[in-house]
Amino acid sequence: GAVVSQHPSWVICKSGTSVKIECRSLDFQATTMFWYRQFPKQSLMLMATSNEGSKATYEQGVEKDKFLINHASLTLSTLTVTSAHPEDSSFYICSALVGGASYNSPLHFGNGTRLTVT
Amino acid sequence: DAKTTQPPSMDCAEGRAANLPCNHSTISGNEYVYWYRQIHSQGPQYIIHGLKNNETNEMASLIITEDRKSSTLILPHATLRDTAVYYCIGLGTGNQFYFGTGTSLTVIP
Numbered sequence: 509g510a511v512v513s514q515h516p517s518w519v520i521c522k523s524g525t526s527v528k529i530e531c532r533s534l535d536f537q538a539t540t541m542f543w544y545r546q547f548p549k550q551s552l553m554l555m556a557t558s559n560e561g562s563k564a565t566y567e568q569g570v571e572k573d574k575f576l577i578n579h580a581s582l583t584l585s586t587l588t589v590t591s592a593h594p595e596d597s598s599f600y601i602c603s604a605l606v607g608g609a610s611y612n613s614p615l616h617f618g619n620g621t622r623l624t625v626t
Numbered sequence: 627d628a629k630t631t632q633p634p635s636m637d638c639a640e641g642r643a644a645n646l647p648c649n650h651s652t653i654s655g656n657e658y659v660y661w662y663r664q665i666h667s668q669g670p671q672y673i674i675h676g677l678k679n680n681e682t683n684e685m686a687s688l689i690i691t692e693d694r695k696s697s698t699l700i701l702p703h704a705t706l707r708d709t710a711v712y713y714c715i716g717l718g719t720g721n722q723f724y725f726g727t728g729t730s731l732t733v734i735p
Contacts, residue, residue, distance in 0.1 A: 544725075551713070551727050552713075601669050601670070603723070612677075615723050
């Protein structure tokens with residue numbers, strides 16, 4: 509159980525275009541999802557917290573107008589990288605909280621999306 | 627938010643126990659200690675978590691000191707497939723998981 513599916517697994521786009529990444533919880537409902545970014549040989553950096561039916565909460569230094577997050581249902585959150593540039597090339601990973609807001613709730617992660625902007 | 631400190635890298639012989647330490651001296655009384663691992667180019671995999679008692683599951687054991695300022699993840703019989711980066715997570719308000727630098731574990735044949 510607790511499977512998180514992320515799509516696509518990799519994407520190549522041209523500079524200036526927008527890319528949408530989907531994150532789905534397959535066998536549970538996720539009120540809260542999280543989006544991370546990871547550069548090569550670095551740790552995961554939390555970008556934003558996505559709550560179903562409300563605006564996402566972005567971490568300091570993350571541009572909300574560039575990284576649009578939509579969490580329209582309890583099983584789907586999307587991250588859209590708008591006007592992508594080569595420096596946005598990274599590994600984007602989503603995660604979902606099982607069991608609601610509790611310190612005793614593990615996060616389950618998708619397998620990530622490798623974005624390359626040319 | 628509990629800040630965690632881990633050694634950057636460790637080696638372990640195949641078949642032996644791998645003991646991965648983590649310091650989390652700022653953890654609050656109701657925060658759980660979580661461990662995840664990440665194999666190259668994959669999403670993090672949940673391993674185990676605990677509050678103050680030692681925990682064991684099919685993957686690993688978690689030993690938490692009585693003062694909760696540190697913990698040790700134990701992989702009882704490390705295999706080559708256990709080579710990964712292991713993260714001890716500090717749990718923030720709102721259940722935001724902030725990842726530290728982790729420990730890169732290499733299991734040696």
